[in-house]
Amino acid sequence: MFELSANSEMEVSTFYFWNVINEFRANDGFSKIRHDDFIARVEDEIDDLKQCENFAHPRTGKQMILYRLNQEQMLLVGMRESKVVRKKVLEWINKLTEPKVPQTYADALLLAANQAKELEEKNQALALAAPKAEFVDRYVESTGLMTFRQVAKQLEIKEPTFRSFLVAIGAMYQLGGSWSAYQKHIDAGRFKQRQGEKNGHAYVTTKFTPKGVEWVARKWNQFRQAAA
16 A cells, blocks of 8 residues: 655555545546556656556456655646646645654654654755755845745746646645645744735735745755756
């Protein structure tokens, strides 16, 4: 079904993800996707797929191709769906990747050990990436908040494309005509959000913090490199 690797990266099999998407499609009145068409979509969308596996369908015994997808790869595949299905897929991925609270003392010790290992790996990666820091410096302002339009202009991205990208990476969503950031990103200090009322209508204003601009710039750079 799915598994958690040593570096806490969730990986889901294409067979399992295919079933999830087809369930959402069926619930909203769309026809289901054939498995071979789904695999063709995955192979067309993602360039850095890991080595494929062959397995027998649990009911028919038919030989099928299987890949394992991480969170970003699932997002790329899910973006090909309709708006209503895409939203459900995004919610499912976000829920799937939410951190799990340890239930036992042994689980807590294992989590602490994994986090220590991840911190060491991140520190090593930062040391290697230091020469590339100029990329971030081009986009980050030392003080003040930035609007969505300002960030899109700084990154030289068309606004519709940037909006779709923020939805795909689970950063923002639209609710009642306003664009809001997910709470986990607000808690992480990437966005500042204010609520108000004008002419009897409530509204939400969401702006990027310098930390948020740095984060989304890195995400966009990774996306461009993967798509190149």
